[in-house]
Amino acid sequence: MAEVVLNGISKSYGDDVALDNVTMTVPDGSFVVLLGPTGAGKTTTLRMVSGLDKPDAGNVMIGGRDTAGLTPAQRDVTMVFQQYSLYPHLTVRQNLEFPLKSPILQTPQAEINRKVGEVAEVLQISHKLDNKATALSGGEMQRVSIGRALVRQPSVYLMDEPLSSLDAKLRSDLRVELKNIQANSGATLLYVTHDQIEAMTMATHVGVLDNGKLVQFGTPREIYEDPVSVYAASRLGQPRINVLPAGVFGGAPYNAQSIGLRPEHIIQGEGEDSMVTRVERLGDQTRLHLVFKDHDIITVTDAHTNLNGGDIVKIRPNNPYYFDATGARVA
Template sequence: MAEIRLEGVTKRFGRTAAVEDLSLTIADGEFLVLLGPTGAGKTTALRLVAGLERPDAGRIAIGGRDVTAEPPAARDVTFVFQQYSLYPHLSVYDNLAFPLRSPTRRVPEAEIETTVRELARLLQIEDKLKNRATQLSGGQMQRVAIGRALVRRPSVYLMDEPLSSLDAKLRADLRLELKRIQVDLGATILYVTHDQIEAMTLATRIGVIDRGRLVQVGSPREIYEQPVDTYVAQRLGQPAINLLPADLLPANRLAAGTRTVGARTEHIRVTPADGQARGRVKWVEHLGDQSHLHIALDGHSLVALVDPDTALERDAAVDITLADPLCFDAAGRRIG
């Protein structure tokens, strides 16, 4: 495995800066996720590391070696795409073995068989090795695509939203598999996604990116609890964080200069109205182990997390207080 280092990397397409002055280090054995919406520059950053794009400025190093001008084949990286990109006429075995049969590698067939079968066991597709790729389910095809990246043990694994085309259950299953494999192999992975759940569950650290610029880097818990601005605060949390005017609700410990208060659903306390009601329940989402209350409050909407056995129902009048609010200034930057 190897460290990845980007120093002041910029990439423009015409007048548009897809990546702007990006500096980031992914440590050896780290699982770093770049998180942001479509068009934020995540995939361009990944392609720059792979060598599929050349930066207009800056430097890229892998394992301490400057690879800025090197072609993809010289960088010892593998790339897992959003789509499966398998050879449909080949069996699962031959798809997995394909990178090892490259003329530049010439791995003996006996070693190929040992490696492929061990990897198939790791991916839990041993019984599919004789099947053609077209005979597999979506989840199995993505396992093969990931396996083809893992098979030759490169310095760095690059993954471009590899789970986004799967249904919810397969996505959840493969998240667990991918994290287990990364831990078992000690792999260095740079992974991009717009899915906050993937970022929270997979990442050692998350890098939040906006219009080509890296806004914040930290552990999932740091990004969730200590966002640097409202943009980062809205990237994590389901439902999204409530952003409310500072004077809408009574709250202790608001920092001087606060214009917007951020309240996670779990930091809103809702009680039946005692006297003049401040809010009214619009509807209740019963989710089994918890419930979400959607509340209208002086022309604003907010969502609160409550116990599943809450007695509050639709149209109930409620009082609301905040615990541990996040404070943001007029520009959306966090205070404190």
């Protein structure tokens, strides 16, 4: 596997800036998730690494080698696209075998059979191996697409929202399997998503992108607990962070424009009155929707709470974040 280094990568399509001086190191053997909304620059970053597009400025290093002028095949990367791409005239088995039969790899047939069998079992498609790709459901097609990447052992795996078309249970199962595969193989994996749960559960590192800029890079816990801006804070956490006017509880720093409160940063039972507007019972926890001085707040409470809509709860902040008028974190 290999370390991937992006040095000052910029890319524009006409007047649209896709990436703006992005510098980032994907450590060897890491699972890095690029997180952000549509248009943040996530997929463009993958295309820079894969060689499908060329940067306007900057360079990409893979395994210590400058990739300028190298084709995707020469970079030894494999990519899973958001929209599955299979050979429709081939069976599932033949689609999975295809990368291994490359003249470059020259994989023995016995090894091909072993790898295909292992990957098919992980992806729960063993019973579909002799089906044509056109006979599969959309979710099954995407699993085959993921499988074609997993049967290889490239320097870097690139994945562009590969689980987005799957149902909730399978998506949850494959999150665990992908993380296990990456951890056990020591693979370097760069993964794109807008799903914060995928980022929190799978990533060793998260890169938060906003309009082509890398806002913050670190472990999921670092970004969750020490965000550099209100934007970065809002990317991770479920329920989302509550953002209110800075002085709503009093005592805000002079240069603060807003206060950010994670649900667990709200102490209940003391402070000022708020009113419960809705109670969401989720089994292991209960979410309280509150109104405090005309501002909506979501917090969590005991799973067996007796609170109901219309009840009054006293609240106060604990270890809040403060942000200035630009959204940047202030002391």
